[in-house]
Amino acid sequence: MIRVPRGTPVLTAEQMRAAEQACFDAGVSQEELMERAGTAVAREAARFAFGRPVLVLAGPGNNGGDAYVVARLLRQWGHDVIVAALGGKEAGAAGMMRSRWDGETVTLDDAEPRPVLVDGLFGTGMSRALEGEARKALHRLSQAAAFVLAIDLPSGFATDSGEDLGGAPATATVALGALKPAHLLMPALERCGTVLHADIGIPGESDICSLSRPHLVAPARDSHKYSRGLVLVVEGEMPGAARLSARAALHGGAGYVMLAGQGGGGNGPDALVHRSVESADDLQHLLGDDRISAVVIGPGLGRGERSQALLGVAIACEHRLVIDGDALTLLGRDAERRISGRTAETVLTPHEGEFGRMFDDGDGGKLDRTVSAARRICATIVHKGPDTVIAHPDGRVVMSGDSSPWLSTAGTGDVLAGLCGARMAKGNAHAAAEAVWLHTRAAALAGPAFCADDLIGRIPDAIGECV
Ligand SMILES: NC(=O)C1=CN([C@@H]2O[C@H](COP(=O)(O)OP(=O)(O)OC[C@H]3O[C@@H](n4cnc5c(N)ncnc54)[C@H](OP(=O)(O)O)[C@@H]3O)[C@@H](O)[C@H]2O)[C@H](O)CC1
Numbered sequence: 001m002i003r004v005p006r007g008t009p010v011l012t013a014e015q016m017r018a019a020e021q022a023c024f025d026a027g028v029s030q031e032e033l034m035e036r037a038g039t040a041v042a043r044e045a046a047r048f049a050f051g052r053p054v055l056v057l058a059g060p061g062n063n064g065g066d067a068y069v070v071a072r073l074l075r076q077w078g079h080d081v082i083v084a085a086l087g088g089k090e091a092g093a094a095g096m097m098r099s100r101w102d103g104e105t106v107t108l109d110d111a112e113p114r115p116v117l118v119d120g121l122f123g124t125g126m127s128r129a130l131e132g133e134a135r136k137a138l139h140r141l142s143q144a145a146a147f148v149l150a151i152d153l154p155s156g157f158a159t160d161s162g163e164d165l166g167g168a169p170a171t172a173t174v175a176l177g178a179l180k181p182a183h184l185l186m187p188a189l190e191r192c193g194t195v196l197h198a199d200i201g202i203p204g205e206s207d208i209c210s211l212s213r214p215h216l217v218a219p220a221r222d223s224h225k226y227s228r229g230l231v232l233v234v235e236g237e238m239p240g241a242a243r244l245s246a247r248a249a250l251h252g253g254a255g256y257v258m259l260a261g262q263g264g265g266g267n268g269p270d271a272l273v274h275r276s277v278e279s280a281d282d283l284q285h286l287l288g289d290d291r292i293s294a295v296v297i298g299p300g301l302g303r304g305e306r307s308q309a310l311l312g313v314a315i316a317c318e319h320r321l322v323i324d325g326d327a328l329t330l331l332g333r334d335a336e337r338r339i340s341g342r343t344a345e346t347v348l349t350p351h352e353g354e355f356g357r358m359f360d361d362g363d364g365g366k367l368d369r370t371v372s373a374a375r376r377i378c379a380t381i382v383h384k385g386p387d388t389v390i391a392h393p394d395g396r397v398v399m400s401g402d403s404s405p406w407l408s409t410a411g412t413g414d415v416l417a418g419l420c421g422a423r424m425a426k427g428n429a430h431a432a433a434e435a436v437w438l439h440t441r442a443a444a445l446a447g448p449a450f451c452a453d454d455l456i457g458r459i460p461d462a463i464g465e466c467v
């Protein structure tokens with residue numbers, strides 16, 4: 001068992017069922033899968049129990065079936081185990097595993113708390129709010145336990161959206177066969193505790209995967225500033241924000257960064273080249289330079305008429321484009337109409353509020369809404385948050401759930417926008433994921449209570465871990 005490796009496939013409940021079915025069709029029985037799943041979980045339970053008494057919750061379905069395997073093995077290995085059962089299938093693999101359990105079984109209501117709790121009530125079959133006896137007992141027993149190990153998912157969370165359906169938190173979760181979206185989406189993300197991945201022989205193919213450390217290459221010997229990419233950052237009413245983006249682009253690998261605006265001087269590294277832009281026409285003229293590799297607009301742009309005019313010119317240009325901050329607010333519900341016709345690669349980097357201003361809420365969780373919006377707008381959307389979802393128009397999705405809470409400080413979004421510009425400058429399809437990984441890693445390296453300027457300073461160290 002290993003802590004979830006980077007780039008692990010993420011499968012929805014339906015994709016998981018299809019993957020399981022493919023196993024059955026290939027001759028692997030459900031009993032065999034359940035035995036493998038239960039064995040993987042039992043090994044972790046034994047490790048964390050340290051010989052303390054264990055209470056195993058067994059639900060009515062296959063999650064419960066796994067739970068009976070866990071209980072049987074722990075008992076065989078000498079542990080003090082009791083099962084608290086909620087109903088239970090008679091037939092099928094779960095019924096068989098239930099019949100093989102010959103230890104003590106109590107009802108959920110009668111179950112006494114124990115130091116170690118294994119939660120096998122519900123997994124990917126969670127289809128509605130958890131209520132009544134199951135909900136009460138789950139919360140009572142998990143609150144009283146010193147360690148809670150969830151089988152596949154902590155019970156009470158929606159597999160594909162991470163929505164809280166009345167669930168309780170776990171100390172650790174053993175993801176069976178593949179990650180599910182709930183392992184990477186709030187609030188479930190926060191309730192899973194440490195997620196461990198049990199490969200039980202189910203080949204999980206998916207367009208969705210967890211964020212992984214990118215493999216970056218150092219510049220070739222004959223590189224020059226243009227071949228590494230010229231990034232133009234549009235400055236608006238708050239030049240400091242654009243400067244943060246520009247500096248992040250410089251440290252993010254761009255060979256040449258131009259700050260186009262009225263800021264003129266201002267502080268910022270000498271390596272930053274200022275170009276005076278008074279009007280939209282001036283910006284249009286500047287964007288005629290075909291050495292430009294990527295344009296970043298939005299950080300500190302402002303929302304007035306001049307800002308709207310600058311945005312219109314940037315959208316109309318043929319360069320790769322990162323749209324962030326105020327520019328996203330200016331787009332609003334007009335985003336799809338104004339962006340979907342762009343031919344050059346486009347990346348939008350909204351936080352939840354900006355996303356909501358551009359796209360209707362629609363049903364489904366953050367993953368579904370972001371995937372649908374990316375397809376409609378024909379652009380990559382980096383839907384930021386503690387659970388960032390990167391959705392590409394071709395259907396590829398990358399999910400990241402381990403960003404530092406210290407990123408909740410002014411300017412870190414400007415830094416990400418600049419990083420996206422730098423990574424896009426080379427025209428690769430994974431630029432947004434690279435930028436998010438570098439941003440997350442730089443934050444981890446920066447430690448607690450950093451500001452956006454400190455974050456920029458750690459980007460080279462993060463890059464150093466990828467080359
Ligand atoms: N991924 C793998 O490789 C393997 C996964 N396994 C385990 O199987 C579960 C999924 O099992 P499933 O039987 O599909 O569903 P659950 O066990 O999660 O749920 C059981 C049933 O509970 C009912 N239900 C749903 N929501 C509620 C609720 N809020 N309150 C009460 N009951 C609820 C629902 O049945 P209904 O007919 O009542 O709708 C569920 O079917 C997976 O997570 C893994 O742990 C395999 O065993 C091994 C391989």
Ligand SMILES: [K+]
Pocket residue numbers: 063119120121122123150151152153154155
């Ligand atoms: K569970």
